[in-house]
Amino acid sequence: MTAPDAQRWLTEPAKDSGYGRTPYQRDRARVLHSAGFRRLASKTQVHTAGSDDFLRTRLTHSLEVAQISREMGARLGCDPDVVDVAGLAHDLGHPPFGHNGEHALDEVAQPCGGFEGNAQTLRVLTRLEAKVPGAGLNLTRASLDACAKYPWPRKPGYPKFGVYADDRPVFDWMHPADLGERRCLEAQVMDWADDVAYSVHDVEDGVHGGYLTLRPLLHDPDERAALCADVAATYSDEPPDALAAALEQLLADPAVAPVADYDGTFAAQVVLKRMTSILTGRFVASAVGATQSRYGNGPVRRYDADLIVPRTVRNQCALLKGMALRYVMRTRAAEDWYDQQRTILVELVHALVRTPERLDLVFGPLHAAAGSDAAALRVVIDQVASLTDHAAVAWHRTLVAART
Structure with missing residues (x-):
């Protein structure tokens, strides 16, 4: 440095x-x-x-x-x-x-x-x-x-x-x-680590929670095609046929296929955790190996290099994200609570715009010093964004629900 x-x-x-x-x-x-x-x-x-x-x-x-x-x-x-x-x-x-x-x-x-x-x-x-x-x-x-x-x-x-x-x-x-818009190597490493973590772990959470099973993907070609189409439209620039090949490799992996039989027992949790560990290690090692192949084994940092992620590995990571989207997030999005969450935050912002004296002791002075309506709204957004899930519900109950 x-x-x-x-x-x-x-x-x-x-x-x-x-x-x-x-x-x-x-x-x-x-x-x-x-x-x-x-x-x-x-x-x-x-x-x-x-x-x-x-x-x-x-x-x-x-x-x-x-x-x-x-x-x-x-x-x-x-x-x-x-x-x-x-x-x-x-x-x-x-x-x-x-x-x-x-x-x-x-x-x-x-x-x-x-x-x-x-x-x-x-x-x-x-x-x-x-x-x-x-x-x-x-x-x-x-x-x-x-x-x-x-x-x-x-x-x-x-x-x-x-x-x-x-x-x-x-x-x-x-x-x-x-x-320009170039990212330093450290940001690229963090971004890939984020992709790896939430793709693998969201699938793990989805399987454990009963939202996601791999059985349809193993046995239904139409479902595999639908997943690849979802991923091509949302997470990847690759054509569906390239994603289909990566999905076939992923589902055939001996660390992945047994997860289709997950039943929540201790033994099944061991199998699920094994999949998580193996995929995480593979995705990381592939990026490290490909980057070192291009730039050598010496230290690289900041703007000396770009992280190289092999195409198949990137596709498999995108497919895992697609599984979480298709079988977990869309299921949750159909729940009434999902709509209520959005309503809570929007109504809370409107309530604080009307009654800025209810902002806390950190954001209240910032709102008072705001030089425009836009700057004042930004302070309200900062306040609401800072809240935890539980605090947002409690603030909404106090400032909005109790007045309706």
């Missing part, structure tokens, strides 16, 4: 705690000890947080992404703490109720530029967390850049972006214009 990589948005006094920690180890500690990180324990991953002791929350998912990122990054020669920070922090901006909540807030936040979980993560890290006034956690340039999955502003027709208009100053400091 270079001296500019270790710079912070606001210069801090030298600190000597006797530990001899690197700037990136300090970054990791700041994320781990942040309020936003703690709140992930009660935020939805796929299933509502607290609905089942087995299922993952945003917190457990983030810990898993950090572990995968750290090991994969270390094998490539990245600074392990930088990729660890990115894994821990990548979901800090996600609101209550997972992607369902994200879509609801994006709709109601249109007058102030919309809402996107990754852009909100940058805002949390650089503005909203209570560590350094005016700079959030005041992480180093390298750690912030590693968190940038989508280093560009909102673009027409493209739902993913990484910065709101009023956060451009710190974004441009972190990611200079001459880099």
